[in-house]
Amino acid sequence: MSSSNTATAAALVAAAAATAAAAAASSQPTHALQTPFAFWYDRKINKKTGTAMYMDKMQLLGKFSTIEDFWTLYIHLKRPSMLDNNINLYLFRYDEAKSETQNTPAWETYPRGGIWILKIKKKERGPSVLGKMWQDMVLAIVGEMFEEPSVVGISVCIRKAEDLISVWNSDNRNEEIRFRIGEKMKEILDLEPSCVVEYKENAKSMQDLSSFKNAKAYVFAAAAGAAAANSSPSSSAATSRGAQEGP
Numbered sequence: 001m002s003s004s005n006t007a008t009a010a011a012l013v014a015a016a017a018a019t020a021a022a023a024a025a026s027s028q029p030t031h032a033l034q035t036p037f038a039f040w041y042d043r044k045i046n047k048k049t050g051t052a053m054y055m056d057k058m059q060l061l062g063k064f065s066t067i068e069d070f071w072t073l074y075i076h077l078k079r080p081s082m083l084d085n086n087i088n089l090y091l092f093r094y095d096e097a098k099s100e101t102q103n104t105p106a107w108e109t110y111p112r113g114g115i116w117i118l119k120i121k122k123k124e125r126g127p128s129v130l131g132k133m134w135q136d137m138v139l140a141i142v143g144e145m146f147e148e149p150s151v152v153g154i155s156v157c158i159r160k161a162e163d164l165i166s167v168w169n170s171d172n173r174n175e176e177i178r179f180r181i182g183e184k185m186k187e188i189l190d191l192e193p194s195c196v197v198e199y200k201e202n203a204k205s206m207q208d209l210s211s212f213k214n215a216k217a218y219v220f221a222a223a224a225g226a227a228a229a230n231s232s233p234s235s236s237a238a239t240s241r242g243a244q245e246g247p
Contacts, residue, residue: 036065092153107202
C-alpha cells in the first residue's frame with residue numbers, strides 16, 4: 001500500500017473514532033439507520049489471489065450507524081475523481097454480531113448473491129459524472145431507496161479505460177427481486193432506457209476469479225410489455241417487471 005493510501009486510511013479511521021467519541025459525549029439526539037454500514041477499500045492487483053490474501057488486503061475505513069456519523073465519515077472520503085487507477089471503494093452493511101472478516105465485501109461472503117454492474121467509459125463522461133453517480137448510489141443505499149434488504153452494498157472501481165459502479169445483492173434466487181434491483185439502480189442513476197447494465201453471480205466470479213468478466217448484459221424496457229430486442233448482440237429487452245438474459 002502506498003504511503004498516501006495509508007495516510008488516507010489512517011485519517012478516515014481517526015475521523016470515525018472522533019465521531020464516535022463526539023456522539024458519546026453529546027446529548028444531542030441522533031438518527032439511527034436501519035442497519036450499520038461500513039466503508040472499505042482495496043487495490044486491484046494483476047495476479048490472481050486466494051481468499052485469504054484478498055481478505056488481508058481489504059481495508060476497513062470506518063463504520064457508522066446514524067445519519068450524523070455517516071456524514072462525518074463521508075466528508076473525509078476522497079471523491080472518485082481523486083482516486084488512483086485500480087482502487088476499489090465499497091460501502092456495505094455491517095452486522096455487528098459478525099466478525100470483521102464475515103462482513104468483508106467479497107464473493108465468499110455472499111456466495112448466493114451477485115452484482116449489477118454499470119460500466120462508464122472515461123471518454124464518454126465529464127469529470128463530475130462519476131462523482132455524482134457514486135454519491136447518488138451512496139445516499140440511495142444509506143437511505144434504503146432500494147427497499148430491499150438483500151441489497152447489501154455498492155462499490156466503485158477505478159480503472160484506466162473505464163470505471164465501474166456496482167450494486168451487490170446477497171441472494172439472486174428470486175429473479176423478480178433481482179431484476180427489480182437492477183431497475184432501481186437505473187432509476188437512481190437516471191440512466192437512459194437503452195443503457196446496458198450487466199449482472200454476474202458471485203458463484204461464477206469465484207470460478208473465473210473476476211467480478212466483471214463474462215457478466216451478462218441486460219436492457220430494461222421503458223414501458224411494461226415492451227419486448228423489442230436491443231441492437232446489442234449480448235443483450236435483450238425486458239419489461240418493467242423483469243429482464244430476459246441476452247444470448
